[in-house]
Amino acid sequence: MEKFDVIVVGAGLAGLAAAHALADRGVECLVLERGDYPGSKNVTGGRIYVNPVRDLFPDLWPDAPLERFIVHEGVTLMAKERSVSFGYSGDELRTAPHQSYSVLRARFDRWLAERVEEKGAMLLTKTLVTDVLREGGRVAGVVAGGDELRADVVVAADGVLSLTAERAGLHPPLTPREYAVGVKEVIALPAEKIADRFQLTGNEGAARLFVGAATAGLFGGGFLYTNRESVSLGLVIGIAEFLEQDPPRDLPVLMEDFKRRPEIAPLIRDGVTVEYAAHMIPEGGFRGLQPLYGDGMLVVGDAAGFALNLGFTVRGMEYALASGYYAAQAILKAREAGDYGAETLAEYGRLLQESFVLKDFQSFQAAPAFVKNPRFFGHYPEFMGRLLRDIHAVPGGPKDRLYPTLRGHLHLRELWSMFKDFREVTKL
Ligand SMILES: Cc1cc2nc3c(=O)[nH]c(=O)nc-3n(C[C@H](O)[C@H](O)[C@H](O)COP(=O)(O)OP(=O)(O)OC[C@H]3O[C@@H](n4cnc5c(N)ncnc54)[C@H](O)[C@@H]3O)c2cc1C
The missing domain is CATH 3.30.9.90 (D-Amino Acid Oxidase; Chain A, domain 2)
Known part of the structure; x- marks a missing residue:
């Protein structure tokens, strides 16, 4: 039976980041990916914020196949028959090092996987992990393609539905x-x-x-x-x-x-x-985070729930990269101790706690409830659309004065509802 130091399940950003940091330190690491090639199964909207992870992978960014650096931000409130748009651009967005880039995962992940292989990790594509191996109550490897593959520690980097974490008892049932x-x-x-x-x-x-x-x-x-x-x-x-x-x-x-x-x-x-x-x-934010480690296993990226939607930013990729990196650091420490039990691997949680990852999730724990306010998706786009329609209207006859036009929309009931909605901003 094959035995590796570490098996990483999933060659997305989280898994590749873990494998990169481990292989860099000479750890024997096997990455198993069900897709035809890394990136073939990976979906993102397409924007990565580099600043939080720039120093974790300093040698990667200069040559990374990123698409364009973002200099124009735009938000459009779309009503049924009209829309209102806000834009932002600033010199700081045009100045290197750039804050964020558009990215195509089919290209980026494939490139990252090549860097990981250059470091010495082994990557097997078209390989579906179907179960985890257990030994003495701890995770001791995985089952892939009918083969049993053993490892000191398994990194569950298999994305949002993480079968690996679920089989290890670290992924409670999903709630829509x-x-x-x-x-x-x-x-x-x-x-x-x-x-x-x-x-x-x-x-x-x-x-x-x-x-x-x-x-x-x-x-x-x-x-x-x-x-x-x-x-x-x-x-x-x-x-x-x-x-x-x-x-x-x-x-x-x-x-x-x-x-x-x-x-x-x-x-x-x-x-x-x-x-x-x-x-x-x-979309669960801090409260939706899954257990991060168990005996012989660490959970990274989307598998752990590391995606954060604040409405004006959607972030998952840099959390995937960072969680993979910190999982690798915890494994390196566990190797020194020669112990891969949950207590030793808890170092991963501590490192995340000290990093931007859990700090962000804690800071924005009210975000999931805030962004789900139905008035943001129905009422406000229609309200803003009607308000701007009337401000811009030039009728056949005389035009209404501006103040009565505004008051026609911003009546007391509306102002009170707005006040209640935007009071929630104080929790963010
Ligand atoms: C529509 C959409 C828009 C988004 N927009 C953004 C955005 O603009 N910016 C941003 O930062 N984030 C965005 N995100 C979130 C971001 O894409 C994810 O957080 C990120 O891709 C997670 O990376 P990951 O490596 O954890 O998981 P994944 O990229 O999903 O990688 C998991 C890998 O595991 C493999 N795998 C799964 N199961 C198995 C198995 N059993 N055996 C072997 N391999 C397996 C998969 O094939 C896959 O390659 C968006 C997500 C979506 C869906």
């Missing part, structure tokens, strides 16, 4: 309220068209989020990120809200409606869809 489902298209467009349509020069990029009618008023939103020669366009919708919708609509139908919107259609005109994917995302 703690997950969202995303659908995404990569639409190929020439770089000149992207530059013209989004007012970009060189390798600058744009990020846009859409709230409201994009998801038919359900919790979630739309996103658009510009890549070098494509745009990533998609929708994310809370699973519970999606299942409860009345009348029920399919995700592909919502996506087609979204693409036909006047705010979107001109941006993707003449584009060719070259990739279509759907995937789940953890």
Whole structure:
């Protein structure tokens, strides 16, 4: 029976980060990936914030195949028949080192896997892990392709539904309220068209989020990120809200409606869809985090619930990278002690606690409840749309004064509801 120092299940960002840090220190590491190649099964909206993980992998970033650095931020409140957009751009976003980049996982993960193999880790693709091996009450390896593969420690990096963590008893049953489902298209467009349509020069990029009618008023939103020669366009919708919708609509139908919107259609005109994917995302925030370690196992990335949606930022990739890195550090320490029990591996939790990862999740523990306020997805886009419609209206006769126009919308009941909603901001 084969025995490795470490088996990593899943060659996404979390698994590859763990394997990179381990192989870098000479640890014998086997990475098992069910996809044809790393990146083939991985879905992201498409924007990575590099700053929090820049120092963890200093040799990686200079050559990383990232797409465009983001210099334009945009948020659109989409009402049924109109929309209101806010934009932000600043010199700091144009100045290197850049804060965030668009990224295509099929390209990035494949490249990262090559760096991991160069460090000496072994990667097996097209290999589905179907179970974990247990010995004396602890995880002692995995079952893959009918073979039993043993290891001192197993890293569960197999994403949001983590069968590995579940089989090890570290993944309680899912509740739909703690997950969202995303659908995404990569639409190929020439770089000149992207530059013209989004007012970009060189390798600058744009990020846009859409709230409201994009998801038919359900919790979630739309996103658009510009890549070098494509745009990533998609929708994310809370699973519970999606299942409860009345009348029920399919995700592909919502996506087609979204693409036909006047705010979107001109941006993707003449584009060719070259990739279509759907995937789940953890949305539980701090309270939705899964157990992080057990005897002989560590859980990283989406498998542990490390994705955080604040409405204006959606982040999972750098948490995946960082959790993989800190899992590797905990394993290195466990190797020194020659003990892979839960008590020793608890070092992983301590390292996360000291890092931006758990600090962010703790700081924003009110975020899941805040961003799920249904008024953000139905009422406010319609309200802002009507308000701006009336401000801009020039009727056939005399135009109303501005103050009565505003008062017509901002009546006492509305102001009180707004006050209650925005009081919740104080919890963030
Ligand atoms: C639509 C959408 C939009 C998003 N937008 C953003 C964004 O803009 N920015 C951001 O930072 N984050 C975003 N996220 C979240 C981010 O993509 C994830 O947090 C991140 O990809 C998690 O990485 P991971 O390595 O933990 O998991 P994954 O990337 O899912 O990797 C898990 C790997 O394990 C493999 N695997 C699974 N089961 C097995 C098995 N049994 N045996 C072998 N291999 C297995 C899979 O094939 C996969 O390669 C988004 C997610 C979605 C779905």
